[in-house]
Amino acid sequence: MSLDDPRINAIRTDGDPPGCGPLRSARPSSSLPLRQRIYEKVRSAGRISRAALAKDLEVSPGSVTPVVSDLLATELLCELEDVGQTGARGRPPVTLAVRADRALVAGLKVSDHEYSALLVDLAGQPVARATLPRAAESRSVPRLLDDVAELYARLLATAGDGPPVLGAGLGMPGMLDHASGRMRWSPIMAERDVDLAVCVSERLGIETSVDNDANLLTMAELWFGKGRALSDFAVVTIEYGVGLGLVVDHAPYRGAHGHGMELGHTKVQLDGALCRCGQRGCLEAYVADFALVREAAVALNGEIPPRGEVLEALFAQAKDGNAAARAIFDRAGRYLALGLANVANLFDPNRIILSGSRMRYDFLYAEEMLAEVPGLTLNDPPPIEVNAWDDFVWARGAAALALSDLTPRLLA
Amino acid sequence: MSLDDPRINAIRTDGDPPGCGPLRSARPSSSLPLRQRIYEKVRSAGRISRAALAKDLEVSPGSVTPVVSDLLATELLCELEDVGQTGARGRPPVTLAVRADRALVAGLKVSDHEYSALLVDLAGQPVARATLPRAAESRSVPRLLDDVAELYARLLATAGDGPPVLGAGLGMPGMLDHASGRMRWSPIMAERDVDLAVCVSERLGIETSVDNDANLLTMAELWFGKGRALSDFAVVTIEYGVGLGLVVDHAPYRGAHGHGMELGHTKVQLDGALCRCGQRGCLEAYVADFALVREAAVALNGEIPPRGEVLEALFAQAKDGNAAARAIFDRAGRYLALGLANVANLFDPNRIILSGSRMRYDFLYAEEMLAEVPGLTLNDPPPIEVNAWDDFVWARGAAALALSDLTPRLLA
DNA sequence: AGACATTAATTCGTGTCCGAAACAAATATT
DNA sequence: AATATTTGTTTCGGACACGAATTAATGTCT
Numbered sequence: 001m002s003l004d005d006p007r008i009n010a011i012r013t014d015g016d017p018p019g020c021g022p023l024r025s026a027r028p029s030s031s032l033p034l035r036q037r038i039y040e041k042v043r044s045a046g047r048i049s050r051a052a053l054a055k056d057l058e059v060s061p062g063s064v065t066p067v068v069s070d071l072l073a074t075e076l077l078c079e080l081e082d083v084g085q086t087g088a089r090g091r092p093p094v095t096l097a098v099r100a101d102r103a104l105v106a107g108l109k110v111s112d113h114e115y116s117a118l119l120v121d122l123a124g125q126p127v128a129r130a131t132l133p134r135a136a137e138s139r140s141v142p143r144l145l146d147d148v149a150e151l152y153a154r155l156l157a158t159a160g161d162g163p164p165v166l167g168a169g170l171g172m173p174g175m176l177d178h179a180s181g182r183m184r185w186s187p188i189m190a191e192r193d194v195d196l197a198v199c200v201s202e203r204l205g206i207e208t209s210v211d212n213d214a215n216l217l218t219m220a221e222l223w224f225g226k227g228r229a230l231s232d233f234a235v236v237t238i239e240y241g242v243g244l245g246l247v248v249d250h251a252p253y254r255g256a257h258g259h260g261m262e263l264g265h266t267k268v269q270l271d272g273a274l275c276r277c278g279q280r281g282c283l284e285a286y287v288a289d290f291a292l293v294r295e296a297a298v299a300l301n302g303e304i305p306p307r308g309e310v311l312e313a314l315f316a317q318a319k320d321g322n323a324a325a326r327a328i329f330d331r332a333g334r335y336l337a338l339g340l341a342n343v344a345n346l347f348d349p350n351r352i353i354l355s356g357s358r359m360r361y362d363f364l365y366a367e368e369m370l371a372e373v374p375g376l377t378l379n380d381p382p383p384i385e386v387n388a389w390d391d392f393v394w395a396r397g398a399a400a401l402a403l404s405d406l407t408p409r410l411l412a
Numbered sequence: 413m414s415l416d417d418p419r420i421n422a423i424r425t426d427g428d429p430p431g432c433g434p435l436r437s438a439r440p441s442s443s444l445p446l447r448q449r450i451y452e453k454v455r456s457a458g459r460i461s462r463a464a465l466a467k468d469l470e471v472s473p474g475s476v477t478p479v480v481s482d483l484l485a486t487e488l489l490c491e492l493e494d495v496g497q498t499g500a501r502g503r504p505p506v507t508l509a510v511r512a513d514r515a516l517v518a519g520l521k522v523s524d525h526e527y528s529a530l531l532v533d534l535a536g537q538p539v540a541r542a543t544l545p546r547a548a549e550s551r552s553v554p555r556l557l558d559d560v561a562e563l564y565a566r567l568l569a570t571a572g573d574g575p576p577v578l579g580a581g582l583g584m585p586g587m588l589d590h591a592s593g594r595m596r597w598s599p600i601m602a603e604r605d606v607d608l609a610v611c612v613s614e615r616l617g618i619e620t621s622v623d624n625d626a627n628l629l630t631m632a633e634l635w636f637g638k639g640r641a642l643s644d645f646a647v648v649t650i651e652y653g654v655g656l657g658l659v660v661d662h663a664p665y666r667g668a669h670g671h672g673m674e675l676g677h678t679k680v681q682l683d684g685a686l687c688r689c690g691q692r693g694c695l696e697a698y699v700a701d702f703a704l705v706r707e708a709a710v711a712l713n714g715e716i717p718p719r720g721e722v723l724e725a726l727f728a729q730a731k732d733g734n735a736a737a738r739a740i741f742d743r744a745g746r747y748l749a750l751g752l753a754n755v756a757n758l759f760d761p762n763r764i765i766l767s768g769s770r771m772r773y774d775f776l777y778a779e780e781m782l783a784e785v786p787g788l789t790l791n792d793p794p795p796i797e798v799n800a801w802d803d804f805v806w807a808r809g810a811a812a813l814a815l816s817d818l819t820p821r822l823l824a
Numbered sequence: 825a826g827a828c829a830t831t832a833a834t835t836c837g838t839g840t841c842c843g844a845a846a847c848a849a850a851t852a853t854t
Numbered sequence: 855a856a857t858a859t860t861t862g863t864t865t866c867g868g869a870c871a872c873g874a875a876t877t878a879a880t881g882t883c884t
Contacts, residue, residue: 031443033870034870034871049832049833050832050833051831051832051833059871059872060871060872060873061832061833061834061873062833062834062835062836062871062872062873062874063870063871063872064833065833065834065835066834066835066871068833069834088830088831088880088881089829089830089831089880089881089882090829090830090831090832090879090880090881091830091831091832091833091878091879091880092831092832092879092880093831093832093833094832094833175791230668231668232667232668233668244758248660248665253660254760255644255759255760255761256642256643256644256645256760256761256762256794257760257791259760259791260760261757261758261759261760262757262758262760262789262790262791263757263758265757265789265790266753266754266757266758267680267750267753267754267788268679268680268681268682269680269681269682270680270681270746270747270750277790279787279788279790281750281788334682335682338679338682338693341678341679342678342679342754342758343758345673345674345675345677345678346656346673346674346675346678346754346755346758346759347667347673347758348666348667348668348669348671348672348673348674349667349668350668375691376679376691376693377674377677378674378677378689378691379587379669379671379674382668445841446841446842461861461862462861462862463860463861463862471842471843472842472843472844472845473861473862473863474842474843474844474845474862474863474864474865475841475842475843476862477862477863477864478863478864480862481863500851500852500859500860501851501852501853501858501859501860502850502851502852502858502859502860502861503849503850503851503859503860503861503862504850504851504860504861505860505861505862506861506862825884826883826884827882827883827884828881828882828883828884829880829881829882829883830879830880830881830882831878831879831880831881832877832878832879832880833876833877833878833879834875834876834877834878835874835875835876835877836873836874836875836876837872837873837874837875838871838872838873838874839870839871839872839873840869840870840871840872841868841869841870841871842867842868842869842870843866843867843868843869844865844866844867844868845864845865845866846863846864846865846866847862847863847864847865848861848862848863848864849860849861849862849863850859850860850861850862851858851859851860851861852857852858852859852860853856853857853858853859854855854856854857854858
């Protein structure tokens with residue numbers, strides 16, 4: 001099989017490591033069956049030999065061979081014969097890779113204005129994408145199911161014939177519990193306490209996991225992004241509100257109740273600015289869109305641009321030297337720095353990743369904002385970096401969620 | 413062997429469950445060898461039959477018998493024959509318990525004014541205690557080692573002859589990394605970056621683990637306190653500063669770098685009150701002793717009591733109707749509530765335990781302070797409770813640390 | 825060219841761990 | 855006394871993985 005063979009995962013050309021998924025398994029050695037550890041290691045590494053597998057997993061070579069043979073026989077792995085280029089002495093290793101074409105999983109993301117979807121193979125490579133505009137009045141669960149089914153149908157149509165789709169992940173804003181599959185509440189839905197995973201699984205006819213959007217982003221960073229090599233990190237995102245995802249010991253941490261972490265509603269000021277949640281002093285009330293927009297009228301001398309363009313106009317003014325506009329962003333930036341510092345102080349992560357769509361952090365003058373953080377943390381703060389993705393990150397994270405839930409079933 | 417036999421752990425008379433240690437093991441099933449899981453389960457339960465062991469650990473009864481037989485043979489467990497009181501049909505179960513008298517571990521605590529130490533048996537029951545006043549000038553590592561050795565000698569003298577001491581735990585304020593055994597920095601020491609665990613192990617002649625004081629308290633709650641049955645909780649303490657300990661999935665979480673969490677230096681106000689750390693707006697700068705004391709002069713009309721009695725005098729005045737004194741405590745309480753709310757928002761724990769010595773939370777009018785928290789969290793806050801211990805909690809936590817580190821060695 | 829070193833992968837014997845089920849023991853109920 | 859019920863033990867077998875010896879495929883050295 002050649003490297004161009006579509007069955008194996010494509011070679012990345014950028015500096016990122018190949019493969020997908022966390023670089024080290026979450027559990028300590030010997031918790032999971034060797035079969036799963038080997039498969040996940042191959043997927044994570046992208047391409048790896050048996051000998052390297054044995055060394056990395058700290059098992060004897062004699063234990064690797066039969067497991068790999070079985071995985072080859074069931075066509076979950078394949079051998080790449082023409083890798084050549086040894087240069088070293090000794091018998092050249094046989095490179096292994098996952099059979100990416102054995103199955104696909106779908107990642108689905110519901111947001112307030114648009115649905116997006118991605119189909120990825122078992123190596124995590126996208127093979128198809130689709131979007132669907134969201135009708136504003138679509139706030140009921142039956143309607144949601146219709147929309148998701150439509151989105152999924154479009155996705156399958158785009159992909160054409162191919163491997164079977166064996167799992168899906170679905171994400172949306174709100175309080176969603178991945179473990180139970182329940183949606184407790186969502187800002188874009190009227191109902192509460194819905195068994196969303198069950199409903200969607202039945203409607204789509206495939207096993208579906210659900211999670212909230214901040215956790216999707218965290219999964220995207222853990223599986224495909226800058227968090228793959230880190231044991232403990234935090235993901236902060238600014239979209240509708242301020243979201244937070246945590247990774248503890250290479251695994252996503254969802255708290256005791258399974259809902260998300262609420263960085264956006266941590267209090268940064270007693271009796272501070274009013275927040276959408278009805279409380280005062282929330283970080284969101286200083287950093288989120290609505291917080292900036294509500295002050296924009298002053299800076300723009302009452303010339304309110306059409307809805308949806310306020311931030312852009314304000315940003316242009318700030319760059320143009322408008323002191324009031326600049327002051328708005330400055331304060332938001334300082335408060336965001338404070339929020340990040342608090343995350344660093346409370347969690348002591350390896351790194352904080354500001355993730356999401358690009359512009360948000362431009363608005364906040366990321367460089368200047370980040371420069372404030374060291375003055376607000378007791379120890380040296382962890383490296384903080386901005387990771388800008390395209391609009392399909394969320395779907396990518398949902399696909400990672402589906403993939404991580406599918407893997408045990410696939411290997412069983 | 414009767415229940416009065418000193419070899420088994422004493423029966424608790426209060427409502428707490430018997431035994432010590434987390435009620436569920438941190439790791440998923442089958443990660444640790446069954447031998448260790450059984451021993452820890454017996455210790456955790458206090459008294460338990462083989463059949464119950466099999467059911468609780470989800471292993472077959474046939475797997476339990478040989479392991480227990482071996483543990484009986486090596487005198488790590490014992491059978492209690494006269495428990496009787498079956499009342500039920502069928503063969504009465506044979507109750508097992510750990511042989512508490514097989515060995516002891518020491519818990520040592522260094523603070524700014526006093527050293528305290530506790531000797532506990534393998535069931536976690538204290539068998540001896542000792543204290544040693546600390547000389548103010550004692551800020552060097554050699555002197556610390558001398559003092560700790562003296563403390564340990566006193567402890568052994570108090571205990572008299574008995575089982576061997578097989579391990580010790582040592583805690584002090586500052587940034588201590590349990591995993592590496594290093595003290596990066598401590599407010600009560602002049603040196604930095606000391607391999608403390610190695611030094612103390614050599615000096616005392618027994619295997620010693622180190623950790624910071626907030627984590628000791630967390631261990632105490634996890635092993636002996638209200639956290640035993642919880643999977644995820646936070647421990648907040650107010651002593652010299654404001655400390656935080658976290659338990660994630662039944663195991664203490666120490667962050668990526670092994671130092672403690674810095675709740676006391678999370679920022680609750682931009683450009684707020686000046687903190688000892690040199691930054692502004694830290695929670696500590698509103699809640700810790702020094703924050704209250706520096707405002708006391710105003711409330712006490714310049715009549716400054718002798719050092720060390722300021723808080724008591726201020727508290728008395730506040731209770732007596734002094735509005736200024738009351739305002740000082742009120743503000744501190746509100747900020748503490750804010751800090752607790754932030755912990756709840758960021759961590760989503762099962763519970764938050766305010767732990768430490770009793771008076772601190774009286775100062776802060778715990779009831780009224782706690783009533784503020786729900787107004788500051790997005791979701792319903794977790795139950796928050798005050799757990800008041802005596803002055804030996806820290807040593808107790810250090811002993812728990814030693815015990816948890818000793819167990820694998822003991823069973824090997 | 826051929827012996828040798830080196831690295832990769834397989835085979836095979838062994839041991840550990842644990843589950844399933846049959847069996848033995850000790851009690852209460854009928 | 856017979857039976858039901860629950861606890862604990864024994865035995866067999868299977869799954870899993872280690873480790874040593876073996877086979878395989880290359881580069882290096884003389």
